[in-house]
Amino acid sequence: MLNINHQLIPIFERFIIVSLIGTVLVATLFFVYKDQRDKVIKSGKKLINLLSIILLFFVTGSMGKWAVLPVILVIGFYGWAEFINAIKHYKSSESNETYKNALIFFGLLGISIGLLKFSILTFIMFITLIWVAVIANILMALEPSPLYITLGTTFGMIFITFPLIILLNLVSVSYEEFILLIALVMGNDGFSQAFGQLIGKTPLVPQISKNKSIEGSLGGLISCLLISYLAYFLFPEWELWQLLLLSGIISIFSLIGDLMASSLKREVGIKDFGKILGATGGMLDKFDSLLFATPIFYLVVYLHDLG
Secondary structure, X not given: OOOOOOOHHHHHXXXXXXXXXXXXXXXXXHHHOOOOHHHHHHHHHHHHHHHHHHHHHHHHHHOOHHHHHHHXXXXXXXXXXXXXXXXXXXXXXXXXXXXXXXXXHHHHHHHHHHHOOOOHHHHHHHHHHHHHHHHHHHHHXXXXXXXXXXXHHHXXXXXXXXXXXXXXXXXXXXXXXXXXXXXXXXXXXXXXXHHHHHHOOOEEEOOOEEEEEHHHHXXXXXXXXXXXXXXXXXXXXXXHHXXXXXXXXXXXXXXXXHHHHHHHHHHHOOOOOOOOOHHHOOXXXXXXXXXXXXXXXXXXXXXXXXX
16 A cells, blocks of 8 residues: 655645745746747746656655655766766767766665665765775776766766765655745745846846846745745744744755856756756756755754754
């Protein structure tokens, strides 16, 4: 018999509220930019992608770690493929399918650690896997591995695989915390873009991303505060101010993750990491904020539980 978390229905009700707010913002964009049809259509597609991803996580997460595992593996697979392609674009080197497939294999193998209960042993397993992946590069090439390959492998394991390990583990620890993380990061992502397009006037860090504005970032922060307020009923052990503080922290680190990914793309010389998600771009374009914010979320929740 399929076991679905009993919180799915009340969570879905609040999901509808946030979805309606997002729809109103896109409708407003339609009137503001009625002469820029392509821009409005792209915003609409991004909203549909965003809501679909959130709903997918909500439903699979409610059924446990084995249901959400395929989703996380798909993110890991395309995330690693896009990351490797970015490295090769940066160095203008020929594609080595053996190297690429090996890194993807080690990256996905590492994600499976999230199925285990966190302990010092699982951490040692992850560190060991990084060393094995680095050594495998040398053995496959039969020559000293270029520094950018070694550093890229290590960074990829930390930036892609490690957060996905935590995300998978979080489903088993607390469905409510898992859903809150997804809602905060995705809500921040969507609302910051919408507010940025509507009222964004002041560039945040134009040297890294021309599309990021202070107004959009504040809109993302406000959305996180609203989402945490709507989700407060799920966390009776938290004070409201604690939950609001957590949402503010996640909003900030989601923004930092987005800026870091933008910085990498600018350094490499690409607009998007991929095209698998259409108007949204690639997997890393969509989930960069989630990957960066997940370890921070886990740490803050862990410290709260200790107290």
